[in-house]
Amino acid sequence: MQLDYFLLVAAALFCIGVYGLVTSRNVIRVLMSIELMLNAVNLNLMAFSNYLDPVGVKGQVFAVFVISIAAAEAAVGLAIVLSIYRNRDTVDMEQFNLLKW
């Protein structure tokens, strides 16, 4: 078990998150992809704090903050999605293109 593997897994997870974020048509899945990316970040923070800073564990504290902020952001995000849904009657990302050229 080395630091590199953790970082690679986190990077892979982040990439999957980005992929999901870009390709999903469902807004909920986009939010879920954002959660994936945040988790990849958390994984990074945990790995670094474990391997590089085992005494201070500052990364773990950051991770706690990130989790809480992620929860808050998911709440706000879902609220926005709900309000859009009430207006447009859909959660398809392709329909929200009022600003196109």
Added chain:
Amino acid sequence: MTPILAQTSWLIPLYPLLGALLTVPWSPAVIRRTGPRPAGYVNILTTFIAFTHSLLAFIAFWGKSSPQFFFAPWLHVANLDLTIPIEASAITLGACVLITSLNLLAQVYAVGYLEMDWGWARFYALMALFEAGMCALVLCNSLFFSYMLLEILTLGTYLLVGLWYNQSLVVTGARDAFLTKRVGDLVLLMAVLAIYPLSNTWDFRELAVWAQTAAVDPTLITVICIALIAGPMSKCAQFPLHLWLDEAMEGALPSTILRNSVVVATGIWVLVKLEPVISLSSTASAFTIAVGAVTALGATLISAAQIDIKRILSYLSSAYMGLMFIAVGAHQPETALLLTLTYALAMATLVMACGSVIQNVITQDVTQMGGLWSRRPITALAMMTGAAGLIGLPPLGGFWATLSLVSGLWDSHRGLLVAVVLIVNWVAAFSLARMVGLIFAGQTQQMTVRAPEPLWLLVMPMAISGGFTLHLPLILIQLGLLPVWAEVSKDMALLLTWSSILGATLGTLLYVNRVVENPAKLVQKPVQNLLAYDFYTPKLYRSTFVFGVDLLSKAADWLDRYVVDGLVNAVGLASIFGGETLKYGNTGRLQFYALTIAFGVALLGVLMSWQYLAALF
């Protein structure tokens, strides 16, 4: 009194110029109530003053060999000193007398001729401009200022030919007159500019002095001389720049008097002044002779085939200018000047008589005229006087001038040219006899049944001019210009006389006695048409120069419109196209923006960590 007049001879061109300015108020747009006539009277007055002045100054100068020079500063920049040199001598003032007297006659003539016309202000202003320009040309002693004056006269020709501009043929004629003369002037300008570095002067006298000892590249001086000749070539309506004079016959007749007799001779004046320079190159002299000979032969033949009375005379003008070209080319400048004098008087008489016929016969077609002799004796006599004075018929002026030309040519062993001059004289005599015969002899036709002599205003100048033509030998004797009879080449005199008599007799037999039913059928139709249509010169122009320039300008226009403009427009279009296309990058989808950001970040990340990544592989 007279010395003052002689010293102020530079004032002569200013009188008619003043007259030209004074006519302007009588343009129909300014003074409407009095009519246009005062414009003419004012101009006749100023012309008369100019005439008197030049006559008195001429008398003062006659017999004195030394000319007087005056210098008027014009412009001095850097190393170039443009001072106007004015030469007052017997010759220049004599030319002024000729110009002002002919203009006086033409202006009095115009009072009668243009009685039914409203455009007096314009007409008289332009006639006065011509008079001023020509007086200035003969007085000024500089190639540069001669060129300037020639250009002003070119513009004057354009305006004067285009007097009645509501006629389409007048418009095209004025256009051709301007462009053809302009081409010659422009080539002359090239030579004027090219001769300065060689001679460092534009003064005619200094040019002559320079030419005596000049050692220049023969090719260079040949090219310059031919360009110098090109200016007078277009001015004097020489082949191949002769069509304009034909078309200029669309203008008002009183201006034709001046044009045919004097204006076309302005080119000869410059050519005579340039004779010392031209004699530097034998090729240029030969060129002058060739142009003159071809024009003289061609134009007399054409003139014999015309049916338009004014055009018969216009081609004779070209022909006689051609004879003067021969004289200059054969290094006989004095002969050229003498010929100009005799020609100008005779031609003025001819054109005035011709106008007197046109004025109440209305048609200009000589084949529709006839039988005018009994009712138009003065006109007939004037026309015959003019004709006899023009061709080499002793004892009138034209004989002495032509004789001097022929003897000079014979003395310099140019037998071929002697033959050319004799043939030209022969055909010219035939052509004039044909004209006189068609107009005055035979049966009256519909157009000539009722044709009285015109108003005295037309008859008087015509008669005076005819009188001067008749008295010219006496005037020449008085001035000592006639050769002593003992020195005259009798053979040449006989040949010349016989050629005139034969030509005139042939014309008389054919057109007065009508020995042949229809003389026009004597010549084959193609040849007849070739001459009648002036060797198809308009077609020639149109298929060569006009076609080439037209094609070139269309090509240039196309290039400008589509290539130059297109290139600039392409830049604008590319920007528009770029904007129009790139805007589709703004898809309006949040996810696409996220993708772009992700790509951007990835790209920047790769770029920034490139050195570390390279170390990995």
